[in-house]
Amino acid sequence: MYSPFQSKLGTNYHARDEEVPQIRSLLVQPLSRIQEIDTEIAELHNAIDVLLTEKATLRSYIQAHRTLVAPIRRIPPEILSEIFEACLPNERNCVMSSAEAPMLLGRVCSSWRTLSLSTPSLWCRLHIVEPMLNTDALAAHIIREQMYARRVEAARAWLERSCQCPLSISLTGSDRRATANTPQSSGTAGILQALIPFASRWENISLRASHAALECLSNLSEQDVPLLTRLHIDRVGSSSRPAPWPKLEFLKGSQITHCSFSGSHGNIHSLPVRWTQLLSLSIGRNARSLTTEAAMKVLSRCPRLETCELTIVHISPPSASTATIVTLPHLRALTVNDEGPHSAYKSGGLFSCLSLPGLVQLEVLGSYMSGVTGSAASFASLPRLESFTIITALFSKPTLIDLLVTLPPTIQRLHLSSLNVRRNHAHMDDDVLAMLDPSIFPNLEELRITECNSVSDQALFRFIVARMSVESPTLRIVNAHFKRSKQMDIPGEIQSFLDAGLQVIIDYQHRYHAPLRSSPWKGLPDEIVKNAI
Template structure:
């Protein structure tokens, strides 16, 4: 539609008084047509609403009948049970929550609920959090006990995987009428214990003293963590626990500050996996670690916290080298003096099949000028991964470590925790960087991870990646380094072709602080009462 005011439309033009009647006359016919269109739209919308309502009724009818044809309704019950089992978490035990299987499966429909409740495998694993009696009402404790009984009662005769986290410290006000703990509720099911992890207080764990080795014939994995000991409770006397002497325990984890590890009544010669972490009063020394190894000839995986407060009295020449041909994974957390000393653990053992090694700890006695150095690495012909702590080394010790790395190493990780430690620098990375004029270490290296690198430059990292990706055969797959500084050089343009080919590079930098400039800066506001 043409308008005599077309040039004025969409502007801030203010019409003259004589133009106002002219504009009103121009709008007479359009306003009439607009009302007509609105009436037609209303009629059509009414028809659409009626059709939509009719369609909704037909769709409800169709959906109800199509639901009868749903393929899952025709599945045999045993197949549906397998689907239910596949819904369970595989990396941990099931939790008591309606947001996850198996509880969630019982909330879909009555038939699924009946099937879930009658499927013992769904209830054969559970993680239980025991309420603290000092902070939660007794009713919640009793409710958790009843739920635990009902849960395990549905498991039929299946072997049980149970993890319990309880900080249920005794409440002095309720000692006369103390209700049963969740841990005590588990004892009647001990004959089906298979994989058990218990984190509880010393008073709670004492309830396990009634269990004998004959009560737990199916137990293969046992993890115990003692988290609290009161002045009234001297602790748990584990050396008298028949539970620890169960005939089929092959994996054992023990975290406690109340027992000497060598006094534990384990069937040591049957262990395949062992993890020990004790307080300084009962700490494992290098000498004890050698004794533990000698008791476990079949050991494949081991984690020990070793605390050598004083230099070992055993001289290297006097110690017999013990061979452990089955040990494949070893993690040592070293405190006290450096673990690799004359007569220490690594000068007393031979580990020809070791594939995964983790060495963590701190500098030890700096006054003695001793830093851990591990020449024994050259005696590990099958080592594939090494994770270590920068606090075990000074520059000289790190150089020794890099030269001792075996040619079979595929994963190498250095953990740096302190900003003042400058262990991993350009010279250190140079040892792993291929060059025609010098040999380089770890020719089959696939993964390099350095956390919190303070003195390593972006340029040295770029040279490392380019050199590794241009040698043949190319083995490098992943590089992850965290810098506590801002980016100095953008690596991506030079390595983009390698990234497109599958190389993963995660170089993280500290973000620069954002400038803050407010127009109110410098003003003094007067606040009057």
């Protein structure tokens, strides 16, 4: 718009008295036009609001009708039930939490809730955690009892939904000692009593409970658990009374093929188990009475074993009984934890008394620094061994080398670790790594090194180059973890091997495990809890 004051606009010029009326007359028309524009804008806004309202109504109409033909609504209930089952965790039992299936499924809509509650297979696996408070005050005691009552009622309702399905139940109790004022219906024992009515459908049971709690199962007989095939019992806490195993007649169940015991169990031979039918046996940590001789007696009674894990604490000297060779023709996986002041791996120890023609996987573990020297057990008599794991610090360097040399050429996976030892031993170093050449391990496909910090990056680089430079390299995976700083860029130096398909993962960070919090996931493996919470 033209203005006679165009040259004065945007400057510090101030109008003279005679110019004021002229300037005000120039503004009459623009001000009038602004009012017209505001009126038009208001009318347009009203029109837009009408259109937006109509659009929202149409969208609601369309969405409501599209929902009627949505594919998820047209899925038959039996197929939707299969999808619900696929949402359950595969590696563990379900927890009583609305954050995951099956409880989460019932929060989507009423029809899903009805379907999930009427699908028994969704409720046949359950993980129960004993509720705990960190104080013994009277108010806390009352709250705890209320929590127990709710937990028991929830578990009972959960299992009743499973109808006649076989049950998989895991219970994580505490070692909190019962007092004179503690009712029988409280604590781990109270939860176990709530599970007893479902014993006829037990198939897989895992119990972490105290001596007193386990005694409440003494009324169960082997006829009461006709479906039970897998059993794990971890007896926690300390008790001057002998373990209640002889009273637990249900351990004689005719279908039990997988047994796992840990905690203070007393005489292993007092376990009323049908040893001859076992396919899997685990005697875990804190089993303070298992000797080499006792282990051999147990193994001699288990001819069908396919997997076995033993934690040996007291190593007895060779005797007439242990000198007898025990043959386990079906054993494919064996783990031995050496927790005693003497070694199960010396000549005349456990391995010299075993014949394992079908063994494929062997783990030689332990945390007690016995410092085995001299002649160690030989594994040359394991013609099918493919996977071998060893805590290197259990042995002196010469003994470790002698032991590795005895491994059969069938080895494909090798794991060398110094994890969980009580003090740092530098037995695994560059010299030991250098002897893992293709002439000794021609079929090696995977190497894992865990916290063997005396192994240098240069030695690991030389190992990779040597293995990959042969005519037909077999190495596919190298995974190493060191608690030290990086010394060289190994992946950058072997880029051609990586391009050819070799997988190399090297970690120099300290491992950190977040502490477990009180939650429905308590008692489950750390990585599961960390990912779930």
